[in-house]
Amino acid sequence: MGQDIQCQSWKQWQRSRPKPRQESMIGKYYSGPSTKYLVESFVLSSEDRVVLRKGKERKPDPSFKGNSTQFSQLSSAVRGTGKKVKDIDLRTLTFYFDNYIRAVNIVLSRIYRNSKRVEQLGKTLAKYRGKSYILLSKEKDLCYQHNEDIKKLVFGRLHRNVLEQAGRMLLADWTRRQLVISALKVLNDSPEELVTILRRRRIPSFLIRKVRDSCESTKNNGSGYHYAMGVLRQLRLAIDKYILGFTKNTIGWRARQRKKVASLLKDGSPDCQSVINIVESQVKSWVQNGYPFTVPQLRRYSLDFSASTENSTGQGYWFTPDEERENEILLYLKLPPGFNGTHHKDSPYKSKTLTFRFLDWLPRAASQDRRKAEKAEREGNIHRVEQLRFRAAKFEDMHHQLMNTIKLQHTAHRLSRMKQIKHNDLDEIIRLQQKVSRLKGYRRCSPPQLLLRGHKIILRIPFLSPNGPVSSQIFGERKYTTKAGADRGLRAPVALTVERECSFEDFLITVGPLAEKRDRIRKHAYTLTSELARMKNNWESKRSGQSYPAHIMKRDRHVEALWRKVRRLDREIVRQVASQTVWFCEEHRVKRLFFEDLRSFQGHAGSKHVSYNLTSNLWGKIINTVRYMRESLGHSKYSVWTVNPRYTSQTCHQCGEKGVRVRDESSIIESKGGEYFYCSECKEHFHADINAARNIIHVQDSSDVPGGTKVCPVYNER
Numbered sequence: 001m002g003q004d005i006q007c008q009s010w011k012q013w014q015r016s017r018p019k020p021r022q023e024s025m026i027g028k029y030y031s032g033p034s035t036k037y038l039v040e041s042f043v044l045s046s047e048d049r050v051v052l053r054k055g056k057e058r059k060p061d062p063s064f065k066g067n068s069t070q071f072s073q074l075s076s077a078v079r080g081t082g083k084k085v086k087d088i089d090l091r092t093l094t095f096y097f098d099n100y101i102r103a104v105n106i107v108l109s110r111i112y113r114n115s116k117r118v119e120q121l122g123k124t125l126a127k128y129r130g131k132s133y134i135l136l137s138k139e140k141d142l143c144y145q146h147n148e149d150i151k152k153l154v155f156g157r158l159h160r161n162v163l164e165q166a167g168r169m170l171l172a173d174w175t176r177r178q179l180v181i182s183a184l185k186v187l188n189d190s191p192e193e194l195v196t197i198l199r200r201r202r203i204p205s206f207l208i209r210k211v212r213d214s215c216e217s218t219k220n221n222g223s224g225y226h227y228a229m230g231v232l233r234q235l236r237l238a239i240d241k242y243i244l245g246f247t248k249n250t251i252g253w254r255a256r257q258r259k260k261v262a263s264l265l266k267d268g269s270p271d272c273q274s275v276i277n278i279v280e281s282q283v284k285s286w287v288q289n290g291y292p293f294t295v296p297q298l299r300r301y302s303l304d305f306s307a308s309t310e311n312s313t314g315q316g317y318w319f320t321p322d323e324e325r326e327n328e329i330l331l332y333l334k335l336p337p338g339f340n341g342t343h344h345k346d347s348p349y350k351s352k353t354l355t356f357r358f359l360d361w362l363p364r365a366a367s368q369d370r371r372k373a374e375k376a377e378r379e380g381n382i383h384r385v386e387q388l389r390f391r392a393a394k395f396e397d398m399h400h401q402l403m404n405t406i407k408l409q410h411t412a413h414r415l416s417r418m419k420q421i422k423h424n425d426l427d428e429i430i431r432l433q434q435k436v437s438r439l440k441g442y443r444r445c446s447p448p449q450l451l452l453r454g455h456k457i458i459l460r461i462p463f464l465s466p467n468g469p470v471s472s473q474i475f476g477e478r479k480y481t482t483k484a485g486a487d488r489g490l491r492a493p494v495a496l497t498v499e500r501e502c503s504f505e506d507f508l509i510t511v512g513p514l515a516e517k518r519d520r521i522r523k524h525a526y527t528l529t530s531e532l533a534r535m536k537n538n539w540e541s542k543r544s545g546q547s548y549p550a551h552i553m554k555r556d557r558h559v560e561a562l563w564r565k566v567r568r569l570d571r572e573i574v575r576q577v578a579s580q581t582v583w584f585c586e587e588h589r590v591k592r593l594f595f596e597d598l599r600s601f602q603g604h605a606g607s608k609h610v611s612y613n614l615t616s617n618l619w620g621k622i623i624n625t626v627r628y629m630r631e632s633l634g635h636s637k638y639s640v641w642t643v644n645p646r647y648t649s650q651t652c653h654q655c656g657e658k659g660v661r662v663r664d665e666s667s668i669i670e671s672k673g674g675e676y677f678y679c680s681e682c683k684e685h686f687h688a689d690i691n692a693a694r695n696i697i698h699v700q701d702s703s704d705v706p707g708g709t710k711v712c713p714v715y716n717e718r
């Protein structure tokens with residue numbers, strides 16, 4: 001039935017309405033939070049551990065292997081502990097994180113005691129945008145000076161992070177609350193739409209837009225659409241739960257819950273009218289009496305040390321290059337009150353220090369890439385040479401950023417100590433001041449993040465993306481004139497096509513072996529997960545209240561590790577697809593790249609039957625990665641667009657008529673989800689994904705035919 005409606009509306013739209021043109025960037029440009037920086041990870045080791053010189057490569061450094069005493073030391077260290085960090089370091093850091101999280105939750109609970117205060121702070125924060133520390137530190141019960149309980153948990157600089165984190169969470173929660181309130185109003189005013197979202201699988205986009213536009217704080221926000229959709233989904237979940245509770249249905253699985261509610265509301269179902277009445281009265285009571293919101297809490301075990309870029313000692317972290325070991329860097333963390341650290345002679349935190357070390361693998365990776373580039377040059381593979389040279393330059397740039405940061409930290413520290421001495425040397429102070437201001441002008445990395453993953457501690461350092469000078473040094477001056485379109489494909493994850501003066505260059509990006517591997521592990525993980533759920537159920541029915549036995553816990557860890565692996569493979573797939581996309585575009589001098597946007601949350605027709613199809617989450621990550629990589633190559637931030645993919649897979653890119661999917665290049669009989677596309681007007685076959693990708697290039701051009709390219713477009717500089 002849904003199919004019929006779509007066909008009809010398609011016809012109407014094609015005959016009467018001219019194609020709407022996307023006029024502005026608002027809402028069309030997909031943006032994520034962490035795109036300003038390129039984040040690289042370094043594994044932290046305990047201070048006295050010999051770092052395994054793996055770098056980005058799998059093999060240990062050959063020069064290191066030659067040093068036999070060090071190598072035997074290393075292998076004995078690995079055999080002896082098997083861990084990169086000692087338990088005591090790990091425990092200290094975990095306590096440290098606990099303190100931080102407790103402090104954030106204290107701040108949040110104080111704010112949320114009074115709902116008027118939440119309202120008022122949220123409103124101000126929305127205007128302040130990222131200055132939550134300044135705002136929240138003015139509050140007397142949140143600031144550092146007047147609160148002994150917070151002073152006991154964190155040191156001064158860390159408290160700034162606490163407030164910034166709490167501010168971020170408060171703002172997100174406030175925005176969500178605003179959206180929930182306006183969504184409830186919208187649903188209360190139009191009962192038909194309320195029934196629609198409960199009946200249908202997909203939330204209609206006009207409703208999402210209506211909710212977004214009725215809420216003041218998301219009206220002009222680029223991501224407002226996705227927020228509004230998320231809120232509507234959450235509301236639907238709450239309503240579903242309410243209905244199921246009322247009708248005394250206990251269903252655990254979300255998909256089945258949804259099915260049950262949809263079936264209760266079907267036309268002709270005996271309970272239909274009564275359920276609608278229940279829902280309407282509940283929504284009404286939510287609008288009148290307020291929705292039961294929960295107080296947000298921080299649970300994640302990750303910590304960013306600072307949100308500002310000043311590099312002084314108070315910040316809680318400090319880098320020092322190890323003089324004796326090449327490219328190894330010591331990281332000193334300042335411990336909060338109540339922890340025993342160890343004294344270290346170079347550490348500015350004295351006895352409040354926790355020390356780790358890590359290998360700065362950037363210079364090694366850069367020289368490796370230069371070597372590979374030379375080899376590729378001998379083989380005559382020019383594109384590969386370009387890629388490798390660029391990557392090497394990028395790594396070198398990052399290394400310099402890290403070194404500049406360290407130099408600035410040390411010089412600023414020396415300067416402040418110098419100023420405290422009574423009979424100080426004025427010339428020296430002036431010299432140091434000049435050096436500090438010079439170093440401030442250089443490219444520097446941002447404050448790091450620490451992540452705890454089981455027995456591993458990962459240091460993540462955000463680097464400035466190597467735009468402009470780095471790429472022009474490698475590529476020289478280049479002219480970019482063409483346009484490209486990318487479609488989420490059926491057989492291949494991405495179909496990419498570049499248009500150049502009426503001719504097309506196509507590229508189907510495949511990640512065959514990786515996708516197969518991912519799928520195999522995922523299937524295995526699914527079976528194990530359901531088995532585990534059964535085992536846990538059994539245990540609970542027999543010995544409720546007791547903790548699980550060792551064999552179930554072991555299973556639990558195994559399943560978790562499998563899902564981690566799936567996610568890791570996902571990340572790798574994203575990286576590979578994005579990199580192939582970007583370099584293909586670079587080869588063909590693409591100025592502007594168009595992606596299908598994330599609005600089509602349903603998979604393509606027939607996508608259930610193929611082995612791998614990209615989830616919207618992965619698609620979003622690919623778009624983000626591509627944009628980041630293009631930015632780092634020196635392209636404009638607005639060189640990647642997302643467009644509405646409506647009808648792009650149904651229309652012919654040459655004439656704009658509706659065509660059919662067929663099985664192969666000789667068939668003209670429609671088969672749903674077929675690999676090829678046939679246009680009866682042009683009497684031509686195209687690969688279905690390529691056809692859609694070619695359409696996507698022209699979605700935002702104004703033309704009478706959706707996606708039509710009858711007239712070769714003139715390139716306007718926009």
Ligand SMILES: [Zn+2]
Pocket residue numbers: 652653654655656657679680681682683
């Ligand atoms: Zn055609």
